Amino acid sequence: xxxxxxxxxxxxxxxxxxxxxxxxxxxxxxxxxxxxxxxxxxxxxxxxxxxxxxxxxxxxxxxxxxxxxxxxxxxxxxxxxxxxxxxxxxxxxxxxxxxxxxxxxxxxxxxxxxxxxxxxxxxxxxxxxxxxxxxxxxxxxxxxxxxxxxxxxxxxxxxxxxxxxxxxxxxxxxxxxxxxxxxxxxxxxxxxxxxxxxx
Amino acid sequence: xxxxxxxxxxxxxxxxxxxxxxxxxxxxxxxxxxxxxxxxxxxxxxxxxxxxxxxxxxxxxxxxxxxxxxxxxxxxxxxxxxxxxxxxxxxxxxxxxxxxxxxxxxxxxxxxxxxxxxxxxxxxxxxxxxxxxxxxxxxxxxxxxxxxxxxxxxxxxxxxxxxxxxxxxxxxxxxxxxxxxxxxxxxxxxxxxxxxxxx
Numbered sequence: 447x448x449x450x451x452x453x454x455x456x457x458x459x460x461x462x463x464x465x466x467x468x469x470x471x472x473x474x475x476x477x478x479x480x481x482x483x484x485x486x487x488x489x490x491x492x493x494x495x496x497x498x499x500x501x502x503x504x505x506x507x508x509x510x511x512x513x514x515x516x517x518x519x520x521x522x523x524x525x526x527x528x529x530x531x532x533x534x535x536x537x538x539x540x541x542x543x544x545x546x547x548x549x550x551x552x553x554x555x556x557x558x559x560x561x562x563x564x565x566x567x568x569x570x571x572x573x574x575x576x577x578x579x580x581x582x583x584x585x586x587x588x589x590x591x592x593x594x595x596x597x598x599x600x601x602x603x604x605x606x607x608x609x610x611x612x613x614x615x616x617x618x619x620x621x622x623x624x625x626x627x628x629x630x631x632x633x634x635x636x637x638x639x640x641x642x643x644x645x
Numbered sequence: 646x647x648x649x650x651x652x653x654x655x656x657x658x659x660x661x662x663x664x665x666x667x668x669x670x671x672x673x674x675x676x677x678x679x680x681x682x683x684x685x686x687x688x689x690x691x692x693x694x695x696x697x698x699x700x701x702x703x704x705x706x707x708x709x710x711x712x713x714x715x716x717x718x719x720x721x722x723x724x725x726x727x728x729x730x731x732x733x734x735x736x737x738x739x740x741x742x743x744x745x746x747x748x749x750x751x752x753x754x755x756x757x758x759x760x761x762x763x764x765x766x767x768x769x770x771x772x773x774x775x776x777x778x779x780x781x782x783x784x785x786x787x788x789x790x791x792x793x794x795x796x797x798x799x800x801x802x803x804x805x806x807x808x809x810x811x812x813x814x815x816x817x818x819x820x821x822x823x824x825x826x827x828x829x830x831x832x833x834x835x836x837x838x839x840x841x842x843x844x
Contacts, residue, residue, distance in 0.1 A: 467765075468764060469761050470670075471669075471671055472670055472765060552764065553760065553763075557815075557818055558760045558761070560760075560818055560819075560821065561752065561756060561759075561760035561821065562668050562670075562757070562760060562761045564821045564822045565666055565667060565668075565821070566667050566668070566671060571822060571824075575822055575823055578822065605831055605832065608832055609816075609832050609835055611819065612812065612816045612818065612828075612832055613808075613811060613812045613815050613839075614815065615814070615818045615819065616810075616811035616812050616815025616816070617808075617815070619811065619815065619818065620759075620777070620810065620811045620814065622760065622763045622764070623763045623770060623774055623777065624774055625763070625764075625770075629807070629811075632804055632807075633804065633808050633811055633841070636808055636841050640812075642831075642832070
């Protein structure tokens with residue numbers, strides 16, 4: 447007998463696989479159901495709309511990225527700036543692994559959708575902004591620790607964290623556009639050297 | 646009598662207005678024809694497909710961006726690094742002006758589509774890569790001039806130009822996601838301070 451929990455998870459996993467490798471608009475509910483091996487009625491039992499599914503998919507993706515990257519990089523055992531370096535290294539390894547599996551650089555799942563939908567889907571836009579804020583907070587707290595310990599020379603931690611996140615997103619975009627993981631390998635380490643000073 | 650040249654231009658302008666403010670997938674041929682006030686037959690007389698239209702739209706967009714930003718910033722009269730500063734300032738002013746007109750931060754027209762279609766439309770992906778390469782060359786040449794004149798301390802001009810372009814794209818993405826031009830104002834000037842050194 448089909449397990450309810452499994453069915454919901456299969457739909458989420460299928461949405462993630464298909465949307466990450468394509469786009470939000472390109473992937474319809476029918477394709478997600480086909481991929482997950484579930485009927486449309488079953489889909490709408492779990493998710494009232496594709497938008498609701500995508501919100502749940504983004505939340506699950508955030509937890510996965512937090513576990514794979516955030517929780518392994520932003521740890522007290524590492525000096526603050528080494529955490530940022532580990533974060534960029536883990537992000538590179540994750541993209542490398544995806545490239546080996548799919549043949550494509552898929553980039554950042556949040557940045558992809560941010561560029562695709564921010565002007566015309568307020569609900570998804572706002573959820574993506576929340577997710578970016580969580581990564582921003584991880585980076586900002588790290589920079590504040592480095593500021594306090596004298597490792598950094600009184601930078602604007604809030605703006606610098608935004609700038610680092612922006613750079614991260616831009617590198618993922620260029621690597622995706624060139625379908626080349628070397629772009630990430632060469633460019634991403636410079637993320638940790640970006641500084642914005644207080645005026 | 647309707648002017649042939651005008652009709653083609655109206656279709657291009659409509660595609661630009663609609664796709665820039667939405668996304669590639671969200672805007673169909675029917676919507677473009679409605680907006681341009683032309684019949685579908687007329688559309689297909691000028692463009693065999695939506696993909697062909699988008700390629701022509703991207704080329705026209707590139708020429709417009711080159712004129713508004715590139716040709717005004719990358720000029721011999723300015724010292725190399727001041728050109729980069731002017732480029733970021735002009736890009737900010739352009740987004741500010743669009744925001745005043747549309748109420749939205751539209752971001753980079755090339756970055757938007759790069760994130761949306763790079764994994765599933767090889768023709769558009771390749772055209773976007775060509776366009777990015779042209780901006781990359783403008784920045785790289787400027788950095789090489791600064792390297793040669795001793796303004797910069799032997800950076801890797803090629804990689805630094807890529808990094809600057811990536812940062813530009815990331816800042817546009819974050820500003821679009823937050824629908825806030827202040828993100829560009831605060832973050833974009835740091836573009837010209839990014840450095841990647843030779844190993």
